[in-house]
Amino acid sequence: MKKSILVLSFFLVFFSCKKNAEKIVVVDDFKPVKVVKNYNYEQLKPLLEKDDDTTYIVNFWATWCAPCVVELPYFEKIKKEYATKNVEVLLVSLDFPKQVDKKLIPFINKKKLQAEVVLLDDANEDFWIQAIDESWTGALPATLIYNKKNRKFYEQSFEYETLENELKNFLKL
Amino acid sequence: MKNIKTILLLAVVAISTAAFTFKTDSGYLVGDTIEDFSLKNINDTMISLADYKDAKGFIIIFTCNMCPYSVANEDRVIALDKKYKSKGFQVIAINPNDPKASAGDSFKDMKARAEEKGFNFPYLFDEGQKVYPKFGATKTPHVYIVTKNDMKVQYIGAIDNNSKNSDAVSEKYVENTVDYLLAGKKPTKTTTRAIGCSIKVL
Structure with missing residues (x-):
C-alpha cells in the first residue's frame, strides 16, 4: 500500500512537472538575453523620431524604480494586444551601467520581457532630458508616445487603461 | 468710460x-519668492528657514533614503554642507516621499540613514507631503537655491553634471551658483536637469 502511494506520488510529480514545462513552451517563446545594447543619446535619438506608419511607445525606466516596475506589465500587454496594429514598444533603461549584468539582464530574463530593452548611458543629462522633451524634469518613470502625425510626453506612471486610451488617440489620427 | x-x-x-x-x-520658478515652512527634523525639533538668522541663503535639497540617485549624491550633499555652512549657505534636506508609498522612507528610517552617514544638516520630513508641491519638486534629488534676504529662488536643478558618477563631474552647478551669489553676482546657469526618482505619494 505504502509503495503504491509512493509510486502514485512520483507519477503526480512527474506529470505536473511535465505539464508546467509544456505550458512554458506554449505560452511564450522567450529567449533569454545575454547583452543589452548600450546607447548614448545620439545613438538613441533615431529611435525617438522614426518617420513611418508605426506608432512607438518609448518607456524610460530602471529596475531600481519601483513605480516603473509596477507599470512594466502594462507596456508588455500593450505590445501583445496591439502586435498586429503597427504599434511598437521600446523600453529605455536608465539603470547604472555597472549594474547591467548584475541587475538589468537578470531582471529581463526573470520577467521574460518581450519588448526590446536598450540602455541609455549618457552623462550629459542636462542636455538630453530636455532634448527628448522640453517638459521633462527628469523624473522616472516617463513615457513618449509618437507617430509621424503626433507626439506626446508623459512624466507620470500609467495604469493599463490610461495607457491604452492614450494609444487609441494616436491610432485614431 | x-x-x-x-x-x-x-x-x-x-x-x-x-x-x-x-x-x-x-x-516655484527661478525668481519667485518662496513661503517659509515648518517641518520636523530628525532630532524631533521643528525647523523653519527663519530660524537661520545669520544665513545668506539656503541649499534646499529634496532627497530620500531609497532612490539610488539620492544615495549616489549623499556624499556630495555632505560636502556642500561642509563647504558652504561657514560661508552662510545652509543645506536643508527634505524627504518629500509618503512613507506609505515608499517603504524605507519613514521618519525612523530617515533618522537611521542620517546617523549612518553623519548628516550635519537638517533632514526634514515633509509630513502630509505639503511642502514639496509648493516648490514644484518632481523628483529626488531636486535642488532649490534660495537667497535669504529676499527669499527668492536663484537656481533649480541638479547638484552637478554627472549624477551617476561623482568622479566624472566637470561642472558643479550648485557650487558655481552659490559662489556667484556669495560674490554678489548673478548666477549664469539657473536651471539644469538630471534623472531622478519620482516623488512617491499614494
Whole structure:
C-alpha cells in the first residue's frame, strides 16, 4: 500500500512537472538575453523620431524604480494586444551601467520581457532630458508616445487603461 | 468710460488669478519668492528657514533614503554642507516621499540613514507631503537655491553634471551658483536637469 502511494506520488510529480514545462513552451517563446545594447543619446535619438506608419511607445525606466516596475506589465500587454496594429514598444533603461549584468539582464530574463530593452548611458543629462522633451524634469518613470502625425510626453506612471486610451488617440489620427 | 474701466479691472483680476493658479500648479520658478515652512527634523525639533538668522541663503535639497540617485549624491550633499555652512549657505534636506508609498522612507528610517552617514544638516520630513508641491519638486534629488534676504529662488536643478558618477563631474552647478551669489553676482546657469526618482505619494 505504502509503495503504491509512493509510486502514485512520483507519477503526480512527474506529470505536473511535465505539464508546467509544456505550458512554458506554449505560452511564450522567450529567449533569454545575454547583452543589452548600450546607447548614448545620439545613438538613441533615431529611435525617438522614426518617420513611418508605426506608432512607438518609448518607456524610460530602471529596475531600481519601483513605480516603473509596477507599470512594466502594462507596456508588455500593450505590445501583445496591439502586435498586429503597427504599434511598437521600446523600453529605455536608465539603470547604472555597472549594474547591467548584475541587475538589468537578470531582471529581463526573470520577467521574460518581450519588448526590446536598450540602455541609455549618457552623462550629459542636462542636455538630453530636455532634448527628448522640453517638459521633462527628469523624473522616472516617463513615457513618449509618437507617430509621424503626433507626439506626446508623459512624466507620470500609467495604469493599463490610461495607457491604452492614450494609444487609441494616436491610432485614431 | 466707467464700463471700460470695469472691464479692464475684471481682466486684470482674471489674468492675475490665472497666473496665480498656474504658479500653484507647477511650483516655484527661478525668481519667485518662496513661503517659509515648518517641518520636523530628525532630532524631533521643528525647523523653519527663519530660524537661520545669520544665513545668506539656503541649499534646499529634496532627497530620500531609497532612490539610488539620492544615495549616489549623499556624499556630495555632505560636502556642500561642509563647504558652504561657514560661508552662510545652509543645506536643508527634505524627504518629500509618503512613507506609505515608499517603504524605507519613514521618519525612523530617515533618522537611521542620517546617523549612518553623519548628516550635519537638517533632514526634514515633509509630513502630509505639503511642502514639496509648493516648490514644484518632481523628483529626488531636486535642488532649490534660495537667497535669504529676499527669499527668492536663484537656481533649480541638479547638484552637478554627472549624477551617476561623482568622479566624472566637470561642472558643479550648485557650487558655481552659490559662489556667484556669495560674490554678489548673478548666477549664469539657473536651471539644469538630471534623472531622478519620482516623488512617491499614494
